[in-house]
Amino acid sequence: MLDIKLIQNDFETICAKLRKKHVDETLLEALRSLSLELKKARLELEPLQAEQNAKSKLFPLYAKEGKDTTALKEELSLNKQKIAQELEHVRTLEEKLEALAVVIPNTPDECVPEGKDENDNIELKRVLTPPTFSFTPKEHWDIDNKQEWIDFERGVKLSKSRFSVLKNQAAKLERALINYMLDFNTKRGFHEVAVPYIVNRETLMGTGQLPKFEDDLFKIEGEDLFLIPTAEVPVTNLFRDEILTKEELPLKMTAYSACFRKEAGSAGKDTRGMIRQHQFDKVELVCITTPEQSEVIFEEMLNCASDLLTSLGLAHRHLLLCGGDLGFSAAKTVDLEVWFPGQNRYREISSVSNTHDFQARRAKIRFKDEKANRLVHTLNGSSLAVGRTLIAIMENYQQEDGTIAIPEVLKEYM
């Protein structure tokens, strides 16, 4: 959520920033006028309440002095009605304001480039050079054409399209990858946590998936509960409604979880193979920091994910997302794209974002700083999407005879 005060006091700046994200300005104007209206309404309500409070305290005094309270009582009954009216007005405005405020995305950081979509993202750097092959490299489903590793057909039988089953070496590699990634992150100072895969509405509001993106989530029927789309959701919300001490920051966490996404709006995209599934595994990094240190932590997280790819021998590149491609909660995002020889292109495998205080304001995560309580910064990043790493290994480590080599660092995990 944006800071309403900033919208009141520095409207033009907020508008200019959100223009990068192509937000409809009439929404912002509505938000501003609503917030001013609410301020005015409160100003009318509060003196009435103050009067009611003060005069109510007269009753015990009157009783002591034996004075008659009939007139006072009548006056306050009347005032009470006025309060009820004003209160109703204030609440209506509050609800409207809240409904509007929670669907407006975060403002992008200054470093975010202008742009419409993924074509306007800026490549920051490339790490490792893609491997060369003495034969034409295949896509992962062709390497494994007998479905010895990934059984797409039976995944569909069990559930529906975009579900798959891992078998044999693939199942084992998946497990090895999860352990390797968690160990790698732990060595970098991230503390491992294991969290629920089913969370409530407040939790999803906190990180910004709700109310706007309910269609992307799997909902538990008959309950106000949802399957998590990423571990970022429960891990960030661990500290919802809490006031942390400055000493315990930064909180650096890593978690493995299964992730569930409806992939609404992705019809026809990546329908083959394991790139885009309704259920996938991911190892996530989440940090909670002071505003002062969040940029440093961002780099640390990005390096962690990038180094992880390097350690697996996977060529990749860093992409600074442009305003139009930036997610709802993010102020700044760098995507990591790994080289897929079979597809002959880079594909996203990690995404590291700084949300500044956007999620913190929604989730009320604060820290004690000297005198005041301030909002923390929250950051998240994948390190890495496990399924995509698995198929990246399949494509990059494929041999001419159809077998697949195992990256050196994973051997002890297999």
Added chain:
RNA sequence: GGACAGAUGGGUGAGUUGGCUGAAACCACAUCCCUGCUAAGGAUGCGUCGGGGUAACCUGACCGAGGGUUCGAAUCCCUCUCUGUCCGCCA
């Protein structure tokens, strides 16, 4: 799933015959003093969010959530949620 009990500030925990209690006390924490040695003593401060004011300060809301009764509710009534204990079930 059934029965009973409970839900108060960072923690423990008073307050539940409605009225200067937004909240005792203790612990923790912060600053200062004393003392000097690893422990102790003293003073002050210390809930959250918001509005007004240069400031001192004034003021609104909040005692699980929502609603009700009342001039006035942490305290009474209703609904919901959660936690604990016992029973049932179960990996």
